[in-house]
Amino acid sequence: MVRKNRLLCLIDFSEFTETTLRHAKSFSGCLEAELVLIHQLAPIVPSRASESLREQVYKNEEEDAYERLT
Structure with missing residues (x-):
């Protein structure tokens, strides 16, 4: 069975979003996981x-x- 890792990152476009994305991208790379961004209107x-x-x-x-x- 093939298992695919995904890292979900919730964003809200606040002043913390850029830093959050940078960390999520780095973390997903370490985990070899797909990075999925979620923004709810x-x-x-x-x-x-x-x-x-x-x-x-x-x-x-x-x-x-x-x-x-x-």
Whole structure:
């Protein structure tokens, strides 16, 4: 049976993200593991916002996160 190692790294784009990524990359290399980055979108939207506004806020957050990753 082939076993593949993965190291999951949670990122939030705070001031600690760059250091976290650097350590995770080094650690995954030592383990010969695939490095998987995880960022969960959790936009803040007013509770009475319309569905279209909620979708637009989420889309904007998603685009911003993608730009930060690339």
